[in-house]
Amino acid sequence: ETGVTQTPRHLVMGMTNKKSLKCEQHLGHNAMYWYKQSAKKPLELMFVYSLEERVENNSVPSRFSPECPNSSHLFLHLHTLQPEDSALYLCASSQDLAGGLLTDTQYFGPGTRLTVL
Amino acid sequence: RKEVEQDPGPFNVPEGATVAFNCTYSNSASQSFFWYRQDCRKEPKLLMSVYSSGNEDGRFTAQLNRASQYISLLIRDSKLSDSATYLCVVTIESRGGYQKVTFGTGTKLQVIP
Numbered sequence: 001e002t003g004v005t006q007t008p009r010h011l012v013m014g015m016t017n018k019k020s021l022k023c024e025q026h027l028g029h030n031a032m033y034w035y036k037q038s039a040k041k042p043l044e045l046m047f048v049y050s051l052e053e054r055v056e057n058n059s060v061p062s063r064f065s066p067e068c069p070n071s072s073h074l075f076l077h078l079h080t081l082q083p084e085d086s087a088l089y090l091c092a093s094s095q096d097l098a099g100g101l102l103t104d105t106q107y108f109g110p111g112t113r114l115t116v117l
Numbered sequence: 118r119k120e121v122e123q124d125p126g127p128f129n130v131p132e133g134a135t136v137a138f139n140c141t142y143s144n145s146a147s148q149s150f151f152w153y154r155q156d157c158r159k160e161p162k163l164l165m166s167v168y169s170s171g172n173e174d175g176r177f178t179a180q181l182n183r184a185s186q187y188i189s190l191l192i193r194d195s196k197l198s199d200s201a202t203y204l205c206v207v208t209i210e211s212r213g214g215y216q217k218v219t220f221g222t223g224t225k226l227q228v229i230p
């Protein structure tokens with residue numbers, strides 16, 4: 001049973017739509033992440049938040065806008081997406097960003113499968 | 118050179134076989150290493166961490182070779198339920214003192230009855 005939940009699980013949107021993905025972690029972790037997983041490509045780290053502060057933005061287009069209102073919730077706001085943005089979007093959390101081996105483990109949510117038409 | 122490289126497979130092995138995967142990483146300053154398992158259309162889940170001394174968990178053994186910059190995963194007595202994609206994960210300390218996580222593309226394993 002995962003301690004990280006994501007909604008919606010599936011989303012189909014047009015290129016002019018605005019939608020948001022939601023992630024919630026129930027693990028008491030301090031760090032949260034958004035990843036993009038496309039077919040036959042490695043997981044791509046998009047954003048990293050630590051204690052609600054964004055610490056990494058891996059050259060992600062501005063049509064993706066993250067929001068972290070508190071350490072348990074993470075949103076990814078989407079607008080004017082392109083068909084190539086269709087992918088599985090995974091949220092993850094970890095205890096902290098820095099620290100020893102055990103604190104580096106990331107726990108993933110089930111993902112939102114996004115299709116952009 | 119990719120930061121983390123894996124043979125995508127698929128590796129098709131019969132039940133009971135022993136199979137090994139390697140994963141190479143390019144940055145010698147990499148600090149932490151993990152194997153994750155991802156079932157079809159599911160999220161990745163941590164399988165095991167990889168330590169310099171090597172570690173074993175039942176049928177699974179992970180090794181780290183810092184000199185040659187690779188990690189390995191050995192699965193003994195393969196079960197049908199081992200069929201999945203195995204993701205190699207490497208972390209490195211990034212600016213700001215936090216860990217940057219890089220995933221490999223994964224190696225697909227199919228265990229055949």
